[in-house]
Amino acid sequence: MYGLSVFVLAITGLIYVGVSALLVYAIVKFRARKGDTTEPPQVFGSTQIELSWTIIPILIIVVLFLTTARVLFSVQDAQKPANALDVIVVGHQFWWEFRYPQYNVVTANELHVPVSTSKAPEPTFMKLTSADVIHSFWVPQLAGKTDLLPNRVNEMWVDPQTPGLYLGQCAQFCGAEHAKMLLRVYVDTPDEFKQWIANQQRSQAEPSGGGQVAESTPNAGNVAQAVASAIPASSPTTKAHVVPENARSAQEMSAKAGQYVFEHQACISCHTVSGTVATGRYGPDLTHLMSRDTIGSGAAPNTREELMKWIGDPNQIKPGCLMPAMHLSDKQDEQITAYMLTLK
C-alpha cells in the first residue's frame, strides 16, 4: 500500500512538474512585447497533437489502474488465516463496542490486538457494524478506514508489526460528538495480550456469588465451546451486599455503597458490569473500566476527578453525548466513582 501511494505520487508529481514547466516557459516566452499590437499567427489545432495527448494519458491511466487493482484485490479479498483474531466492532453514538467472540470478552473504546510478526503472523480480522448511524473506523498508522453501517456487516483486517499505542478516531460524521469518538488501539506482545484477555474475562461477581474464570487460550472459531466455558451471565438473583460485616476501609465502604447506588439507579439499564445485575447494552461495558486509559471514548483521561465529573454530568466533558446527567447527590456521585475505581 505504501509502495502504491509512492508510485502514484511519483507519476502525478512528474506530470505536474512537466506541465508546469511548459506553462512557465509559455508565459515567459510568449508574453506580448511592449507596444506590439500585431496579432500572432492563428493556429486552430492539430489532430496529431490531440491524438498524442489523448493516447499517452490513456496509457498512464491503464498502468495506474492495474497497479491499483492489484493492491485493491489483495487487500479486500485477503484470505483469513486460521489463527487470526476475530473482533466484532459495533459503532454507537459516540463510542465503540468491541467484542471478542473467541474469548467471550466485551469491552469498549480501547482495542487490544496482538502484534503480528512475519515469523508468527496473527492478523486481526474485524467485522464492523453500527447500532445507529454511519461511523468509520480509522487508525491511520494501522490501516485505511472502513465504514460501520447499521443493518450491514463490513469487514477489514489489520496486521500490525510493531507493538505500541496507535491513535485514531471515527471518520464519518455521526452527530454532535463525532469529534470525540476517539480510538486507542494497543498492539500488545503475545504475553501482554494473554494477560489482558485473562483480566477482561474475569467477572466482577462477588466471590460468594460464584463465577469461573474462563481459560485464556484462544478458541479458534468454536463459539459453542467458548459459551460453555463462559462466565455465567449475571442474573437478578445475584444481589449486591450493602454493608458487608468485614469492610476493611472507608474507601471500600464507599465502593460498596456506590455499587448499591449504581444498581438501584438507572445506570444498569444502559451499562453492563459482568457478574452483577447490570446488563444494559446501550452504553459501554464497564466491567473493566479501570483497565482503560481514557473515559468517554477518549474524551478525558481515566482519573478519579474526571470520573466524578463525568458521573455528575457527562455534558461537562462531552456536550451532546447520549448519557444524561443523572442528578444524583454529590455523595452518591462520590460513591459511584469509588465503585467504578474498583472495576479493574
Add this chain to the structure above:
Amino acid sequence: MGSDSLPRAPGIEAGIDRTPALTRAGTYLERVHEWVVTVDHKRLGILYISYALVFLLVAGAEAMMIRIQLFYPHNNFVSPFTFNRLFTMHGTTMVFLVGMPILFGFGNYLVPLMIGARDMAFPRLNAFSFWISAFAGLLLYYSFIGGVGLSGTGSAPDVAWFAYAPLTEKAFSPGHTVDYWAVAILASGIGSIGTAVNIIATVFCMRCKGMTLFRMPLLPWLYATVSFLVLVAVSPLTACQAMLLIDRYLGGHFFDTQAGGSAILWAHFFWIFGHPEVYVLVLPAFAFANEIIPVFSRKAIFGYPAMVAASVGIGFISLGVWAHHMFTIGMTSFGNAFFTLSTMLVSIPTGIKTFNWLATIWGGKIRFATPMLFSIAFLFQWVIAGLTGIMLSVSAWNWQLHNSYFVVAHFHYVLVGAIVFMIFAAIYYWYPKMTGRMLDERLGKWHFWLMVIGFHVTFDTMHFPGLLGMPRQIFTYEPDRGWTLLNQIVSVGGFIQAIAVLIFVYNMVHSYFRGREAGPDPWDAWTLEWSTSSPPPVYNFVVEPVVASRRPLWDLKHPEDPDSAFE
C-alpha cells in the same frame, strides 16, 4: 490594453445604439420595482451574481469561524453544536447559494448575447427560477432564527452538507434542521432545473443566422452540457430528499434500517447527484477559461472540435463515477475497481482541455491583465487539483485519504483554486460589459496576489494534516496528533484570502461609480457580446447578427484574414 490603442472595427461602431434611454428610471421605488419584475436575462444574470456574492461573504465568514475554532486543539471559540452547523452551512451555502447561482448568473447573461439572441427562450421561466432560488436561500438561512429556540444558532442544519441517512432520520435528528435543509435545497433544485431547461432551449433554438452548433463559442457549448447534467443529476437529489421527507413525516422506511431499509442507498443516491454536481460547478469555470485565455493570448482556442468533444465527454463520464466518494462504505472489490477506473478515465478529456489551453497560449502574445492573471493561476491550480483527484481515485489509497483533510484540500483546490479564481477572472472580464466601467487594474493585482498567497498558504498546507490522518468535520482535535501547527498555518492563509476578497468587493463598488469607461469592446475580443454597447440595451442587438465563423468580430477586424476562410 483598452479601447483607445487598438484599431476599431467600423462595423461595430455602426451597430451601437447610442440613443439615450427613452424614459429615465424614476424614483428609487420605481427602479427597485423594475428589478423585481424584470424578465430580461441580463438583469436576472446580475441578480443571480449579486445574490451569490452576498452569500459568498456569508459563507466566507462561516469558514473564518471554523478556522478560528481550529486554531488550537480543544479550543472553545464555538460549541460543538455550533461548529457542526457552521461546516454544514458553509458547504451547503457555497454549493447551492454561491456556486450554482453565480454560474447560472453568468450563463443567463452571456449565452443569449454570445449566440446573437435577444433573450433566453423562456424569460418568465427565467425569472421564476431566480426567485425560487432566492427564496430557497432565505429559507435556509431563516433556519438560524426560526425553529427551536433562539439561543445559540437555533435550527440551522447540522448534519454535514451531504446529510447522510440514517443520521437525518427523525430518530437521530428530531429537530427541524434536516427539514430546512431538505426543503430549501429542493426549492433551489427546482430553480436549477428551470434554468437548465431554459439554457438548453436557448442554445438549440435561438442561435442567430449562420451560427451552426459548430460555430457557437465554447461557452454556450459548456453551458448546454452543464444544463444536461443538471437535468439528469439534480433530479436524483430531489428524489432522495423527497424520500427523506416521506421517512420523516409520513412514517416511510426508505432509510430506516430497523425496517430493512438501507443506509448505503442514501449515499448512492446523494453521490449520483453529488458528483455530477461538482462538474456542474467546474464546467462553467472551463467555459470562462475557453473565452478568456484565447483573447489574452491573442490566438483562437486550440482544437475547437476536440474541446467540444472533451467537454461533452466530461459531462457523460461524470455520470458514472459517483461511488468514488464511497470507497470505504463496503462495496465489493469489483465495485471499487470499476469506480477507480471510471474516475481515472474522466481525467483523459480533462487533460485534453488542459493541454489545449496550454497550446492556445503557446505561440501567442500574452497580455497580463487581471482576467489573464487569474486564468494562469487557474491553470497551475487546476492541474494540481486534478492530480490530487487522481490520487484519491486510487481506491486502496483512498481508504486512508477519505474523509480526511486531504479530501478537503483537494476539493477546495477545485472549488477555490479553479472555480473561484475563474469566477474572479470572469468578473474582471465581463464587469465592463455589464456596467460600462472597467474594474481598477491596480486593485485587481492586489486582489490577485493576496488571493494567490492566501490560497496556497491555506490549501497547499492543508494536504499534510490529511496525509497525517486528520479527519474532517471535527470541532476540535487532540494535541498529541501533531496537527496543531499545520492547522494554524491553514487558518492564517484564510485571513489573507479574506482580505483579498474585501479588496475585491471594494473594487467592484468603487469602480461602479469611478471606473474608467469601458466602451463596447475594451479587451479587443471576438465574440458577439462585444459587438454591442456596454451595458447592452434591453434588446441586445440593433440588428440581429449574421455570422460566418466562430469569431465574427475577428472577421470584422481582420478582413484580410477572416476565420471564415478556414472553416
Add this chain to the structure above:
Amino acid sequence: MATVPLEHVANEGEWKLPSRGVVAMASLITAESSIFTIFVVAYLYYLGRDVTGPTPKEVLEIPYFGTVCLLSSSGFIMLAERAIEHGKMAAFRLWWSVTILLGGIFLVDTGLEWQKLIVHDHLTIHTNLFGTCFYSLVGLHASHVIIGMLMMLITLVFALTGHVRVEHSYRVEVLALYWHFVDAVWVVVFTVVYVVGR
C-alpha cells in the same frame, strides 16, 4: 451589428432551428425520468427486504382496466393532435375530451385500488418497506397524471370557449409529448410493480 460577408450563409439555405417548446419539454422529460429512475431503483432494491407486513404477492392485483384506459389515451391524444393540425376543431375537442376521460378513469381505478389496500389489507405508506416504496412510486406517477389532466382540462376550457385555433397546434403537440411521457412511465412502473415485483 453590421453583417459579415454573406457568401457562406447564402449558400446554406434556410435557417431552421428546432422548436423551443418541444426542446424544453424534452428537457423536462429528461429530468423527470431521472427522478422516476431513482424511485424505481429504490423499489427494485428493496424487493424482498421487508421485515414485516403484507408482501406484494399477497395484496397486489394487476390493474388491467386502468392500464388499458391510460395507454389507449395516448392513441386518442394523437388523434386530437392530428385534428388540430388540420384545423378540425370539433374533432379536436372530441378526442381531447376522450383523452381526459380515460385519464380520469385511470385515476379512479388507482384510487379504488388504494382504498382496497388501505382498508382491507392495511397497507399504508408506513406499514413496511413495500408500502413506502409502492405508494411513493405509484403516487409519484399518479401526481404526474393529475398535473397532465389539469393542463388538459385548462386547454379544454380554452377550446370550448373558442380560444384554441389551428396555429396553437404546436402547443398542443408539446402537451401531448408530456402525456406520452406519463404513459411511458406507467409502462415501466406497471412492469416493475405488478410484473417483476409480485
